[in-house]
Amino acid sequence: MIAAEPQLLTGGEAVAHALRQIEPDVVPVYPITPQTPIIQTFSSMVADGQAHTAIVNVESEHSAMSAAIGSALAGARTATATSSQGLALMAEVVYIAASMRAPIVMAVGNRALSGPINIHCDHSDSMLVRDSGVIQLFAESAQDAYDLTVMAPRIAEHPDVMLPVLVCQDGFTITHAAEPVTLLRDEEVRTFVGPYELPQPALDARHPATRGPFAMPDYYFEFRRAQAAALEIALDVIMDVAHRFELLSGRRVGPYEGYRLHGADHVIVALGSSAGTVKDVVDELRHDGENVGLLELHAFRPFPARDVVRLLGGVRDVIVLDRADSPGGAPPLAAEVAFALRGSDALVRSHVYGLGGRDLHPEAVRDVFRGRASHYIGVRDGDECPA
């Protein structure tokens, strides 16, 4: 394959191109910062005849997700996009989409939840739907966001999965920042994604069925158990789709990415764009002879627990960076990693960083590696003694 030339694109534009190439039948959507560039760019492409998609301008995100369920189950390939309060407003219906096994692709521009109201990045919006039963993939870069979006329909629509897939990219840091992105050719994406084939589309009058039935105590639990199984299987499906995507593109974005883990004594675990910052610091510290590494997770749901255990086996200092907090409890990623590593000798440290778009600077990452950062990284703290 002749390598295509990289173009200068923002994460939002890159995902709009992915949507143009996937060409979903229906995109019900409501604009919200910082997701808006995705749907704005994609809408222009549709208006210019570059994709044949019915864009449904709904009155709220709750409606967007509701329309997406109907459309996806009726037999139309469906995508949507949102951020922050939009995802919060969708949340009720996101649970229903997962329980009805609607294979919807959703682009998320991660943004802090109110309050106070804020438009900048953290992962609190995605974490709000952590337990909804959807698949959540996190991008480090605009390229990742593009690649994961192209992979998303195959993961979502796999017959053993049939779940919404959220492709999360950091608001502004990725959605609005231009970087070199290499796109696949339109035909390559079309072939990779394939046709939308539901086993039993709702608009098949010869095979009528009830969807989203009421479940009493005698069935609700079995129903939820089956949903959990779909997420367990999804991890293998993500691996498989990532492998096929790698054969096509030469790029690998799997459920996780170990960075200089060999012989590492101190490993940071992180999601999203900050993993890029951590990689730079790892390179610097390795150059100085320090045994540090990074375990970046692209899949948060399903959580690749077995891989985390395997990759962090023997690491004594595991440092988890969360871009979301769980006031009064453990932050989501830290809780996940600590649970995965239960029974091991690893000491799991937890830090919360970057809430509401606060930057994570390389100096802070160095301090974290050296055990000199407080739990809340970079928060002005009148009680804290200067290091």
Added chain:
Amino acid sequence: MAQLKDWQELPPGGLVTPADALQPRTGDWRTAGRPVVHYESCINCLLCWLYCPDSAVELDGSTLSGIDYDFCKGCELCVEVCPTGALVMTEEAA
């Protein structure tokens, strides 16, 4: 209740197909008697068939032929709309 399915047997999304829907005999919910047809008064207007919310009024071709008590929930709508009093609520047989 041996007939309850294991989680592995549930279709994705808990899809309920017509065959599944026949399983719960919703007529079990009936508490206030059952509608009985007195054919001598029936003019076969089929209003009962039209109004029955559970499709429990049975036809032989286009002629009223009975009530399916497996699904009649005893709502009395048929009795209410019958213009000749041919449908009468009757106590359940013991």
